[in-house]
Amino acid sequence: MRIVMMATGDIALPSLQALQSTGQLVALITQPDRPVGRHQVLTAPRVKQKALTYGLPVLQPESVRSAESLEALEALKPDFVVVMAYGQILSQAVLDVPRIACINAHASLLPRHRGAACIQAAIEAGDDETGISIIHVVKKLDAGDIICRASIGLRGTETAEDLHDILAELAPAPLLQAIRALQDGTAERIEQDESLTTYAPKLTRADGCIDWTQPAFQVARKIRAYHSWPGTYTLYPSVKSGSDKPLKIFPPVDVFANMVKPLDATPGMVLEAGTDGLIVSCGGVHGGAIRISTLQPPGARKMNVESFFAGHKMMPGMILGMPDAGCAG
Numbered sequence: 001m002r003i004v005m006m007a008t009g010d011i012a013l014p015s016l017q018a019l020q021s022t023g024q025l026v027a028l029i030t031q032p033d034r035p036v037g038r039h040q041v042l043t044a045p046r047v048k049q050k051a052l053t054y055g056l057p058v059l060q061p062e063s064v065r066s067a068e069s070l071e072a073l074e075a076l077k078p079d080f081v082v083v084m085a086y087g088q089i090l091s092q093a094v095l096d097v098p099r100i101a102c103i104n105a106h107a108s109l110l111p112r113h114r115g116a117a118c119i120q121a122a123i124e125a126g127d128d129e130t131g132i133s134i135i136h137v138v139k140k141l142d143a144g145d146i147i148c149r150a151s152i153g154l155r156g157t158e159t160a161e162d163l164h165d166i167l168a169e170l171a172p173a174p175l176l177q178a179i180r181a182l183q184d185g186t187a188e189r190i191e192q193d194e195s196l197t198t199y200a201p202k203l204t205r206a207d208g209c210i211d212w213t214q215p216a217f218q219v220a221r222k223i224r225a226y227h228s229w230p231g232t233y234t235l236y237p238s239v240k241s242g243s244d245k246p247l248k249i250f251p252p253v254d255v256f257a258n259m260v261k262p263l264d265a266t267p268g269m270v271l272e273a274g275t276d277g278l279i280v281s282c283g284g285v286h287g288g289a290i291r292i293s294t295l296q297p298p299g300a301r302k303m304n305v306e307s308f309f310a311g312h313k314m315m316p317g318m319i320l321g322m323p324d325a326g327c328a329g
Helices: 010-021 046-053 067-075 118-124 160-170 172-184 216-225 305-311
Strands: 003-007 025-029 034-036 041-043 080-084 101-106 129-136 146-153 232-237 244-256 270-274 277-281 289-296
Touching (some): 010 080, 118 129, 160 172, 270 305
Parallel strands (some): 003 025, 080 101
Antiparallel strands (some): 034 041, 101 129, 277 289
């Protein structure tokens, strides 16, 4: 049995290791090395680094759809192509290469949360559970028939960073189960219910802007969901510069869903600013509030509120963000 894995994201590392342990993994296809960080250092995906320690051939086509890439894949004579967080759209010609199947390990319980930001979406939506779905790859995004799934319950305290690591460790078991079942002809093929489909498109940094008009529980979910990518932020009125500056906000945050607030409280208004946290009004008079303990002003390190107040003035009555324009400015 010959397996080729297509993966780029760190979430695929445990599955790469599991496939390698079968002795059937013959190559890894991953994205090209990219510049990373402030100094734009050319960096290989961690899956590539791990594959090289196994002595596996690694292919890094700029486009897996090119004729040259297709020829290279065909030369590997795979029985299975396993896709996980690869980051490129596969052509039908690529899907037709493996003798048995091209399958994908997706980090949600499909058909819920198709798309790249499936982990963040599950948290932001307040889902009670999520998991890994092993599906046949088709040309339509994450729409292939389901072979098997593995689910976990959510406590409502996870960040996306936490959940990423949990799902990474969950994935190998259903993935190997699906390969065995496809190999011996016992695999299920469950069509997805299109009426239950939701989408989680790729996020950008701009998506991390906090909308203080939302209720406190929703703001808190977003802060957890977007940690550590793309992160969440608001704008605060900087007394030093006289202009609004971006302020990154980090979990955990406390939610005061039924907090009694002043009648003049508006979304984004600072209600309290003390060493135990920054309490900010959400969703108008009846939308509750959240308490922020950790934040990061521009050009500075991540810090607690006590350290922040040592160098920045923040007083009750100040308005964070721009209620009519979000974080634009």
